[in-house]
Amino acid sequence: MSKMLTTDHGADKSVVDLLRFLLDTEKVSGVLTLRKTNTSGSLDYGLLTRSQELDRAVPLMPVMPANAAQSLSLITPTQKPIAVVVKPCELRGFVERIKREQGSLDNVLTLSPTCGGVIPLDTYIKKSKDNLTKDYYKQVKAGEIPESIRPTCKACEYFVPMTADITVSVVGEQNLDSKCRFILNSDKAVSMTEGFGSVENGDLDAKILDDHLKKREKEKKALFESIKFKQDGLDGMIDVFGKCIGCHGCSRVCPICYCLLCDFESRNFDQNVSLFEKELEQKGALRLPPDTLFFHLGRMSHMSFSCVGCGQCTDVCPADIPVASVFKKIGENTAALFDYVPGKDVNEDIPVLVFKEEEFKELGE
């Protein structure tokens, strides 16, 4: 049985209170959380070191202005202890980055909610925020899948954080506005929160989460069905990725793509007329800019097994390509080759760095 900490305030306030407690008692010297940028209502992640800065913090807001895994890479490893509030998929993304030596969990206390999903940035910016979040929380409290969230969020089975020190119970919490339950998953969590409130034995409500998981699984099936290419093979892919303008925004915001110089932006992919001879000879036509589909094929072979399905790439795509849905599907297939779940365990290596001697015997005689 895990330890559980309960407060008599709403979830958002309780998390801010906890962060303020950690800062004031100098258990941490900084906190990373979502906050309101200014009065315009836009959001950003902020690393805050003074407790009055927390006045603008909205740690549980269901929006992802950037995948925090990238930000965490910038601020870790850290000598001074910090607390971070991130979504489960951001945490998984960060774990994948750590496996690639792009950060560290040392001195980091991780808080993560059971996630009801994230509202696409576009929707959040354009629509009335009050109604949007009101409807969102109404459905989350009831254990339903909110209408407004990202397609990949609806289909996400990993809404319970895998490696968080502290889990904030959100999904299916009827009394979210008046009560908040923190599940303390690690000894570090117990010692850090000492003095904040009374601790008892308790855990997440397995039945509620299980019911919710079933709904997500159903959505996932529907999503994968809906993105099924009209035809198999390259032609089907051209249907979907043909709209790509080659901005590489999807890899820029990807929590997994960490390369400072992407192969596709390097001299390796310099184009010149002589290269296209055969294509012109075959087809009599050449698509420009070239290699937009090739770029996606390359990403699939490089990082799909680590895809956490956060949906950030779909969010930023100017051509409305369902990048995340396709990568989630392909990623599950490639990860399944190695019985791998991205972001599950920080001590596990990425699949292409380890091997078993007795596997894939059919490859190479």
Next chain:
Amino acid sequence: MQEKDKKDWQPKILAILCNWCSYAGADLAGVSRIQYPPNIRVLRVPCSGRVDPMFIMKSLQNGFDGVLVSGCHPGDCHYLSGNYNARRKFAVLKPLLEYIGIETERVQFSWVSAGEGERFAEVVTKVTNDIRKVGPAKRLVKGVVSW
């Protein structure tokens, strides 16, 4: 393609060989004067683990009709485990290649040791014949390899 050209067509195959086993195997085939089809061009890499999946995709794009990747036998890698890692990368690449319609014959993996000159010749003969059967590459191809 004209009937006549088809007959004259020779596949262009890139053989990516690891320095310690397969490259030495190819060398042995050479000094032993074992005959094999002249359709491969050899790219020497320190280890099959060096082969990025994109090397293979890019070769197909640049006009090779096929790619053969060959390293030390599993367990015999000069760097102990490079070929096992290579095998995992190919495991990711292979379904992807199949999906986009690259015939399985076009991209092949094999293990050839430094002492297996004869086997190297056999592998090259087999790969060349396989690719000859499936014909010139059509998918992804942009360029023409200068031969």
